[in-house]
Amino acid sequence: MRELYGYRPLKDIIFADDFDKGPNGWINLMPNFRQDEFDYYPAQTGWTSWGPPMLSSATYGYAGTHGSLHGTYSMKLSTRAVADPVDRFPAPGSQGVAIKRLTHRDRGYLKCEMYYTLTAEQNIPGVGEEAIRSFGFFWDSTDDESRTFYGARYINAADGVMQQRWQLFQVDPNSNEDWGYIGESAPGDTPDEKVTLERGIDTIWLGKRYKNGSTDGYYDIPNSEQKLCYNETPDKINWHYFSLTVDMDKGEYVELCSVNKRFDLRGIKATRVSRYPRIDWLLNPVVFVETDTNRRVFLYVDSIVNSTSLHLDDGEARDQ
Amino acid sequence: MKQFYTVVLDRFQRLSGTYTTEPYETGWADEAIAFIRIHELDLKTTVEAKIQISIDGIVWLDEGTAFAPITDLGDHFVKVSHFGGWMRILLTIPPEKSCKATLSIALKG
Numbered sequence: 264m265r266e267l268y269g270y271r272p273l274k275d276i277i278f279a280d281d282f283d284k285g286p287n288g289w290i291n292l293m294p295n296f297r298q299d300e301f302d303y304y305p306a307q308t309g310w311t312s313w314g315p316p317m318l319s320s321a322t323y324g325y326a327g328t329h330g331s332l333h334g335t336y337s338m339k340l341s342t343r344a345v346a347d348p349v350d351r352f353p354a355p356g357s358q359g360v361a362i363k364r365l366t367h368r369d370r371g372y373l374k375c376e377m378y379y380t381l382t383a384e385q386n387i388p389g390v391g392e393e394a395i396r397s398f399g400f401f402w403d404s405t406d407d408e409s410r411t412f413y414g415a416r417y418i419n420a421a422d423g424v425m426q427q428r429w430q431l432f433q434v435d436p437n438s439n440e441d442w443g444y445i446g447e448s449a450p451g452d453t454p455d456e457k458v459t460l461e462r463g464i465d466t467i468w469l470g471k472r473y474k475n476g477s478t479d480g481y482y483d484i485p486n487s488e489q490k491l492c493y494n495e496t497p498d499k500i501n502w503h504y505f506s507l508t509v510d511m512d513k514g515e516y517v518e519l520c521s522v523n524k525r526f527d528l529r530g531i532k533a534t535r536v537s538r539y540p541r542i543d544w545l546l547n548p549v550v551f552v553e554t555d556t557n558r559r560v561f562l563y564v565d566s567i568v569n570s571t572s573l574h575l576d577d578g579e580a581r582d583q
Numbered sequence: 584m585k586q587f588y589t590v591v592l593d594r595f596q597r598l599s600g601t602y603t604t605e606p607y608e609t610g611w612a613d614e615a616i617a618f619i620r621i622h623e624l625d626l627k628t629t630v631e632a633k634i635q636i637s638i639d640g641i642v643w644l645d646e647g648t649a650f651a652p653i654t655d656l657g658d659h660f661v662k663v664s665h666f667g668g669w670m671r672i673l674l675t676i677p678p679e680k681s682c683k684a685t686l687s688i689a690l691k692g
Contacts, residue, residue: 285586285588286586286588291590291591302595311594311595312593312596314605315590315591315592315607317590317607317608318586318588318608318610318611319608320608320610320611320668322608322610322638322639322640322668323639324638324639324641324642328668335611336611339608341605341606343605384640384641385639385641386641559606
């Protein structure tokens with residue numbers, strides 16, 4: 264990625280990560296250690312085996328090296344070959360999750376763009392598109408008063424049934440189902456303060472799940488059905504464009520772009536919860552992929568750009 | 584400057600029988616050190632471990648490098664080079680025995 268061709272960032276670029284230049288600070292998402300010993304909170308012990316990111320040449324046994332959009336390497340997320348039914352919480356290892364950690368510089372608008380592709384492991388015959396349950400991107404975003412998960416997820420398949428629609432991170436306000444987390448999750452500001460995961464936090468593995476791939480943590484974007492390009496065999500990969508723009512001042516979504524489609528999301532709120540100790544002004548972008556069956560699936564990110572601006576139209580080449 | 588990346592493939596994992604780490608792409612790196620940290624080990628147990636490589640991350644071959652037999656708690660390692668695009672660690676724990684381990688690969692290139 265010699266320049267930002269192919270991207271339409273907002274005025275101030277926060278980072279522009281090309282994985283030909285290395286891992287750029289992306290690491291697997293890990294649970295928190297307890298404070299009294301090198302062990303995890305009981306509710307998080309299954310969260311230690313999400314697949315770590317790797318620099319990938321996208322190499323296949325019969326195709327050879329595919330490389331990336333802008334060079335040789337992309338960041339690949341892999342799941343383990345394990346899955347539970349779609350209406351249960353994700354099995355440990357059934358997701359690959361990569362996170363980068365920084366902090367905000369300002370309020371205003373925030374935009375993520377990436378070129379990615381996805382495929383199933385070529386260990387058995389077939390295209391394998393039905394093996395991919397979902398993938399997506401989100402920000403874990405805080406200020407000194409609140410915490411918000413902004414993100415988009417593509418629900419591809421649910422127990423082998425193709426779904427192929429887009430969802431946003433937003434808690435269903437009409438559900439009374441438990442979020443699914445029990446006990447402590449992190450150290451407080453003081454030793455006596457107890458912290459737990461509220462509704463709207465850690466949506467990728469919490470929230471009641473349903474047979475069609477909907478969950479209490481995701482809002483199904485109306486009329487968002489979209490068939491992605493899986494090509495005709497799992498060792499042929501095509502790079503896709505994705506972008507998500509949010510308005511941090513209003514706490515709502517602005518726009519999702521996927522390949523040729525644009526979804527106007529203005530007016531759709533993200534779920535804002537109260538402040539969490541120790542993580543003021545945190546800004547953590549996260550990429551994830553999830554398998555639908557006992558087969559590894561992969562998400563490759565060629566490059567990813569995050570940008571911000573106080574105004575939408577002062578740097579972005581928008582059509583509207 | 585060179586790139587460097589340590590990936591922790593399994594952490595505090597209870598292992599028994601034959602266990603392999605998840606496929607990991609290493610094509611960018613020139614050299615690797617595979618680490619096994621033994622947290623717990625059944626009495627009178629020897630863990631065998633070796634490096635495997637692959638052309639596609641699916642079919643695996645012995646690379647030729649093996650850990651010295653592991654009989655103690657703590658960290659153990661082997662150095663590896665010329666491993667191509669994929670690497671994993673294969674561990675063998677005797678029947679009816681188990682250990683608790685953290686498995687990592689430190690890559691540089």
